[in-house]
Amino acid sequence: MLKDITIGQYFGGESFIHRLDPRNKIIMTALLMAAVFVSSGFAGYGVIALFLIICYMISGIPFRMILKSIKPIIPIIVFTSILNLFFIKEGDILFEWRFIAITDSGVRFAFFLVARIFCLVVGASLITYTTKPMELTDGIESLFGPLKRIKFPVHEVAMMMTIALRFVPTLIEETDKIMSAQKARGASLDTGGLVKRVKALIPVLIPLFISAFRRAHDLAVAMECRCYNGGEGRTKMKKLRFGFIDIIGAFAMIMLIAGIVVLNILGVV
Amino acid sequence: MYDGQESAAVDNVTISISQGEYVAVLGRNGSGKSTLAKHFNVILLPDSGTVVVDNMTTSDDGLIFDIRRTVGMVFQNPDNQIVATVVEDDVAFAPENLGIPPSEIRERVDGALKSVGMYEFRKHAPHQLSGGQKQRVAIAGVLAMQSKCIVFDEASSMLDPKGRRELTATIKKLNQDGATVINITHFMDEAIEADRVIVMDKGRVLLDGTPRDIFADRKLLEDAGLDLPQAAALADCLRQDGLDIKSGVLTADELVEEIICLL
Ligand SMILES: Nc1ncnc2c1ncn2[C@@H]1O[C@H](COP(=O)(O)OP(=O)(O)OP(=O)(O)O)[C@@H](O)[C@H]1O
Numbered sequence: 197m198l199k200d201i202t203i204g205q206y207f208g209g210e211s212f213i214h215r216l217d218p219r220n221k222i223i224m225t226a227l228l229m230a231a232v233f234v235s236s237g238f239a240g241y242g243v244i245a246l247f248l249i250i251c252y253m254i255s256g257i258p259f260r261m262i263l264k265s266i267k268p269i270i271p272i273i274v275f276t277s278i279l280n281l282f283f284i285k286e287g288d289i290l291f292e293w294r295f296i297a298i299t300d301s302g303v304r305f306a307f308f309l310v311a312r313i314f315c316l317v318v319g320a321s322l323i324t325y326t327t328k329p330m331e332l333t334d335g336i337e338s339l340f341g342p343l344k345r346i347k348f349p350v351h352e353v354a355m356m357m358t359i360a361l362r363f364v365p366t367l368i369e370e371t372d373k374i375m376s377a378q379k380a381r382g383a384s385l386d387t388g389g390l391v392k393r394v395k396a397l398i399p400v401l402i403p404l405f406i407s408a409f410r411r412a413h414d415l416a417v418a419m420e421c422r423c424y425n426g427g428e429g430r431t432k433m434k435k436l437r438f439g440f441i442d443i444i445g446a447f448a449m450i451m452l453i454a455g456i457v458v459l460n461i462l463g464v465v
Numbered sequence: 466m467y468d469g470q471e472s473a474a475v476d477n478v479t480i481s482i483s484q485g486e487y488v489a490v491l492g493r494n495g496s497g498k499s500t501l502a503k504h505f506n507v508i509l510l511p512d513s514g515t516v517v518v519d520n521m522t523t524s525d526d527g528l529i530f531d532i533r534r535t536v537g538m539v540f541q542n543p544d545n546q547i548v549a550t551v552v553e554d555d556v557a558f559a560p561e562n563l564g565i566p567p568s569e570i571r572e573r574v575d576g577a578l579k580s581v582g583m584y585e586f587r588k589h590a591p592h593q594l595s596g597g598q599k600q601r602v603a604i605a606g607v608l609a610m611q612s613k614c615i616v617f618d619e620a621s622s623m624l625d626p627k628g629r630r631e632l633t634a635t636i637k638k639l640n641q642d643g644a645t646v647i648n649i650t651h652f653m654d655e656a657i658e659a660d661r662v663i664v665m666d667k668g669r670v671l672l673d674g675t676p677r678d679i680f681a682d683r684k685l686l687e688d689a690g691l692d693l694p695q696a697a698a699l700a701d702c703l704r705q706d707g708l709d710i711k712s713g714v715l716t717a718d719e720l721v722e723e724i725i726c727l728l
């Protein structure tokens with residue numbers, strides 16, 4: 197059951213989007229987020245949604261993956277949209293019952309909020325589906341490289357992210373193993389009230405932490421044995437390359453932003 | 466001497482391993498083999514005495530990087546040695562650290578993966594591989610360093626018999642290509658492949674010699690908690706049953722020859 201957790205799991209492929217430079221994809225994702233926040237009308241969100249759908253179609257990521265990435269945030273979406281529906285008091289009242297009043301601008305806000313969260317999550321998932329974690333960290337390391345000048349440990353942060361990504365599946369597997377081992381000794385992990393269940397997790401967490409520290413120590417030794425010495429003087433086997441397809445991708449993104457801005461200026465709702 | 470431990474884990478060891486040698490290190494659990502190995506590439510520093518690698522003293526801070534690129538080390542648990550999320554990126558880790566140009570790293574990585582038979586898995590994530598496959602990746606990761614000396618610390622413990630034979634063959638080939646090899650193992654059949662066997666017990670060197678000399682003394686071996694290699698053990702049994710088999714038989718081939726002579 198724990199194995200189902202996907203943290204930005206990479207979905208292999210060779211599509212146009214897969215082949216974009218990760219740095220370009222990071223910037224494009226940031227721009228997409230900006231577009232999502234700038235957009236102020238239904239038309240704008242329609243354009244962004246269309247753009248995202250086309251991107252998913254190009255990338256060959258099945259649409260059920262979209263559902264999968266949205267599923268965990270459904271409670272948040274529901275909660276915030278209900279808050280918006282009930283607590284925005286401006287505008288014309290559409291529906292009234294005792295102290296509850298739903299106004300047209302409340303509906304508008306709630307819809308925009310949902311649309312925003314949707315576009316953000318779906319857009320951010322696209323980059324993690326189409327980019328190998330390693331490329332992503334390489335991209336981040338390269339993009340934020342200039343921050344090294346102000347002594348920001350860019351390489352170290354990227355390395356930490358790589359190692360975390362590498363060990364997430366290992367630790368999940370280990371948690372499964374420890375849980376089975378405790379169950380075999382008669383522990384009941386899935387029954388009883390909340391307090392009882394949380395208590396039952398302690399004998400799972402303690403061995404997990406101990407083993408994680410042991411792994412960390414072993415890994416540090418193994419990395420030292422392989423001459424790891426920080427980022428200085430390191431080369432990369434896979435050089436990131438900003439190619440022709442990246443220009444096309446960047447152009448598409450710029451067109452999207454321009455479109456949204458134009459829609460805003462024209463005041464299309 | 467580890468903190469909180471009463472006696473030194475490795476004590477009074479004086480050995481010298483020359484360039485190009487193939488040494489197997491044997492000894493029961495806790496006899497200090499791994500501790501000794503960790504002194505070879507400055508993971509540990511001796512409390513007293515010195516370790517010299519390729520004319521470099523390990524206590525010299527300035528030489529740590531050079532010593533580590535001279536002595537590669539493969540450990541027992543591959544899960545804790547693999548750094549990257551893709552096999553080929555992991556094998557590239559050491560050459561990247563050494564600052565080697567990208568095209569040469571590519572060559573080294575492909576070569577190392579082919580020599581452990583993992584080339585077709587180069588795009589896989591480590592957690593999609595079996596324990597033995599991960600171990601091969603870890604070995605490839607050290608091979609790609611192309612260091613003059615490689616230490617295997619129970620690197621074969623996760624492999625199946627076929628995988629172990631292949632590793633033994635890989636080690637042999639590395640050695641023939643000029644690398645110094647130190648293989649710490651619990652498998653006697655691996656040890657007989659070496660030019661020299663060192664047996665450790667309680668942190669000291671108990672025996673040091675050619676496999677033929679070491680495995681001749683069954684009594685002493687048993688005191689050190691070790692077995693004879695399979696063929697040698699069988700020869701011993703046959704001899705005790707009154708067959709006329711000369712002592713010093715080590716490999717299956719030699720045993721077969723002896724038995725054919727008898728027929
Ligand atoms: N980190 C440590 N802290 C304290 N004592 C240690 C530590 N590592 C090893 N020891 C002790 O040092 C001694 C030698 O351990 P070492 O790991 O070198 O044995 P080994 O010969 O490699 O055994 P094995 O065959 O099990 O790998 C043991 O008595 C062990 O308890």
Ligand SMILES: [Mg+2]
Nearest residue numbers: 498499500618
């Ligand atoms: Mg050991």
